[in-house]
Amino acid sequence: MTSLVSARGVSKRFGSIRAVDNVSFEIEGGKILGLIGPNGAGKTTLLKALLGLTDCDGQLSVMGLDPFKQRKELMQNICFIADVAVLPRWMKVSQLLNYVEAVHPNFSRHRAEELLTHTKILRNSKVRQLSKGMVTQLHLSIIMSIDAKLLVLDEPTLGLDIIFRKEFYANLLNDYFDEERTILITTHQVEEIENLLTDIMFINDGKILLDSPMESLADTYTEVAASGDAADRARGLGPIAENQMFGKSVMLFEGVNREQLQEFGELRTPSVADLFVAKIMEARK
Amino acid sequence: MIIHQLALIKREIWEHRSIYVTPMAIASIVTLGVLAMLVFASGFAAELDLAIFGAQNLVGEPERIAALTAFFITTSMVFVVALAILTVFYCLDSLYAERKDKSILFWRSLPVTDAETVISKLITAIVVLPTAAVIGIIGTHIVNLIVMGIWVSMKGGDASVLIWGSVSLFDNWAAAFIALLATGIWMSPFIGWFLLVSAYTKRSPLLMAFMPLILIGIIEPIVIGTHIFAEKVLARGDHFPLIRTDNLDRFFDEEEWRVAEDAISLLTHIDVVQFFTSPATWAGILVCGLLSTGAIYVRRFRGES
CATH class of the missing domain: 3.40.50.300 (P-loop containing nucleotide triphosphate hydrolases)
Known part of the structure; x- marks a missing residue:
């Protein structure tokens, strides 16, 4: 096309x-x-x-x-x-x-x-x-x-x-x-x-931070809610963003395999809003 | 192209209702004035009868015609003054208001070029506004001649001689139309300038339009010691090449009470060939073209603000 x-x-x-x-x-x-x-x-x-x-x-x-x-x-x-x-x-x-x-x-x-x-x-x-x-x-x-x-x-x-x-x-x-x-x-x-x-x-x-079809967002970005020791280990994989929520660390990973993240806690596909905030914060670092 | 222009000009008339409301308002005011005058004059019944009798029998025809032509010119002048003011405000508003209310974003979302838009405003200023004024003038004359005709008849005068027989109506209307259109062309450098200011200025277009003109007029004699700008630009209206000055002097020559018959038709005071062969006319058109092109580019490159 x-x-x-x-x-x-x-x-x-x-x-x-x-x-x-x-x-x-x-x-x-x-x-x-x-x-x-x-x-x-x-x-x-x-x-x-x-x-x-x-x-x-x-x-x-x-x-x-x-x-x-x-x-x-x-x-x-x-x-x-x-x-x-x-x-x-x-x-x-x-x-x-x-x-x-x-x-x-x-x-x-x-x-x-x-x-x-x-x-x-x-x-x-x-x-x-x-x-x-x-x-x-x-x-x-x-x-x-x-x-x-x-x-x-x-x-x-x-x-x-x-x-x-x-x-x-x-x-x-x-x-x-x-x-x-x-x-x-x-x-x-x-x-x-x-x-x-x-x-x-x-x-x-003025720069493009992300340009992607919606359907491939789920493949690339994963959110993990981990706590304690698991959170520390997950942090080792280099999340692009991290927030505290209900006593857990919610970490957002880019390009990390889902199977690899599964052991740390509950997995989710991040909302566009969360992803957006993470990307902006990452760019400002 | 032509369909676009018609739609664009129609749009201008919708937006600037004063284009037709003002002539209608003036026509009404003039008519009311004439009615008031006639009612007032009716109070002097005896003198009046004598005057009408005298006008009918004693005074020569050229004088009668001259008196009514003077009425024509006076009422027309009211329209001309209003037209001048209207044109200034129209031009200054035309590219400024759309930026102020941000509707320019909508206008530019349609397949119409900036050049087409600016040209439509130029045509409105030079053709549509004077045409509306001429229609107002003609309407005023017709209504008032009817009113005066009825009044004269009621006083026992012969309206067909005194009013309708006296005037070359179509000559005068044609003269008014030609004169107003030619005035638009003659003063078009100012129209171009106002459009450019309207496209450019961020605030107070009236001030931004007139301040530079006044400042140059003041500074030039002080700094260079000449008065070229004041004479050639600011006083441009005084050099209008359409009018045969020799004839007009004769018309207004009060010393010599008897009016020359060939000077009465307003058309005889107009010289279209002289107007279009005057280099100053073409210089004005050129300046208007340059300034309007400037307005097109400003609208095009400025984006939204």
Whole structure:
């Protein structure tokens, strides 16, 4: 399968700060990739480079296009929702639909109207009259009506309550995603999306700390809850992280055989959140 | 491309409702003013009858036409002043507000280039705003001529002679349209400058737009001892090559009360060929092009902030 996104030595500097530092990766079609990183890690800058919103050094190709130079062509096949509710507040819902219909060749007005009938959003309302959840619903309805190969979601559910967040991801999976499409999501609420991801990437200080399919995480990373003497022996194998919990030492191992760890205590596959924290702490050492 | 432009310009009108609300508001105010004046004038019944009788029989036709044309020019000037203010605020807001409310991220998520966006704002400033003003002017004239016609008829005057027969309506409207469009082109370096400031500035676009202009105007005579910037740039409006100055002087020449008949149609004061063959017109278009290109690049390279 050919790569949808291909990055080779991509960097972006702001003065002396390297927001993205010599990053290389590939994203294949039909995946749901979670891009996880702390604030200021370079996630948003990397997404902006992918979306052609900012220029960068190195080789970056999205669907065979140079995102910065060929942004218009690229935008016909990419959709994105940014980390703030960015729909223009002065606009009426009907005007918004008219405008997108006029400028986007792959937008289906019919589908957008259909999706909106499941919400309480009125065509005559202005965006500023809608609640934050409704603005996100509206934005998602528009995005889901665009036949695009790559959907980029940057903190799409920030500030939404749990009901909306669940609904948002359910809609995305049921009504949008198929093997033709690729979704790239960044979020802080990693627990909520880890079940829907096929791939995961951690980024910190502009560098990629982890780039792996979800299914191989269990093969590579193992958590052991050990106590006393067993804990000391396990520590000898060089865990990447260690926490105390209920009097036991919970250690996280990378690339250590499960059979080898079994004797020290109870084994678990770490949650993405735990793995993330461990990787960040390891990188800071 | 054209479909995109139409959608983009429509978008500008949706966002900046003042483009059509302002002309409508002025039209209403002018009409109310005229009504108030007529009601006030009706208080002097005897003098009025005499005046209307006199206007009908004694005063020459050119004078009557000149009086109504003066009404045309005065009402049009109100629209021109409003248009100037509206254009400044529109341009300064056009690329600034979208960054302030962050909707630029949404606009740029659609397959529309930065060049298309900036061009749509330029067209709105140079074509759409003046067109809206001209529609306002025409509407105001029609409504007020009807009002005055009814009023004159009620006083026993012959409105078909006094009001409708006097004026070359279409000449004057065509003149207003040409003059306003040409003004937009003539002043386009300022429009380009305002768009660039709007795309660039992080705060107070009004201040950022006018401060450099004023500062250069003050500093140049002190440092170099010349007034080139003040004369060529700041006073650009005074050198408008569309107007035949000799004719306009004759029109406003009060010493010589009798108005030359050929000077009455406003179209005769306009010289489109002189306008388009003036190097200063093309220099202005070039400067506007450069500044607007600057605005496109700023929008493109700035990213989100």
